[in-house]
Amino acid sequence: MKIVMRHVFAVLIALLMGGCQDAQPMGASTTANVSNDSYAKAVTALQKSAFIQDALPYTKSEGGCFARAILMSAFLAAEGIASSQFIVEAKKHPDFIFNFKYLLNGRMMTWDYHVAPVLRPAGGVARIFDPALTNGKIEPMTEKEWLDKFSDAQSAPERKMVVPGSCYISDVRSAYVRSGCEPLSTLDSAMVGSLGEMPRFRMKNIIDACRYLSYDIKAASLDESDKGNEQRTRLTDLTRSVAQTLVQKNLVEDLEVPFTCRYAQEGL
Secondary structure, rough: OHHHHHHHHHHHHHHOOOOOOOOOOOOOOOOOOOHHHHHHHHHHHHHHHHHHHHOOOOOOOOOOHHHHHHHHHHHHOOOOOOOOOOOEEEOOOOOOOEEEEEEEEEEEEEEEEEEEEEEEEEOOOOOOOHHOOOOOOOOOOHHHHHHHHHHHHHHHHOEEEEEOOOOHHHHHHHOOOOOOOOEEOOOOOOOOOHHHHHHEEEEHHHHHHHHHHHHHHHHOOOOOHHHHHHHHHHHHHHHHHHHHHHHHHHOEOOOOOOOOOOOHHHHH
16 A cells, blocks of 8 residues: 555656756757767667666556656666766646547547657757557657657647756756756757766666666556566666666666666565
């Protein structure tokens, strides 16, 4: 019961923040892009990674885009690749029905914002990575291709934001914007091109994202608990591995926070 109440509280917080479910980024310049080699490496790594392909849930519920985005960005950073995140906020209807809609597993999802990792190869067009919209596959999309998946002329985004990949949604969509996570307005803006331009990841954010997705898997797997538990174990183990690599690369800010992916009441 405590676990359920904790999850309900977390969901309420996410909704208050608005969930799918200070200056420019440090060192940014008008030429900040990843190299073509880094872009190609990123696509290959994402396509072959067990973490991305088997551990992260993409079709469990309408929530979790913010958690997947930070963990995918963390994975890329562990591979030595800098990334950004693209956040779009929907216009609100007078009756408070969210404008973004997406048909997932036969159910119509409604979002008031959506977020996914984005990379732009040098001299190329920015590409967004969002397996939740491509049946769990890594299929890089342009901004238009991505937006066409869940919006139209009547539900065009009210606001667009580009932030470094190490920024969590609560670092951006809150009264206090974390230093280094101040959003740029479009994908035409300068995006980070190296890990040195990104603020360090926060372990507490990685933990929060892992916990959210772990509980999401559990909540959606009540009729197939063994399969759900296996995926939760993969998620925990592989997120821990990514977190350890980030620590080794000096890319984590709050080193005193121990990694865990389950709530205390679950005993793990």
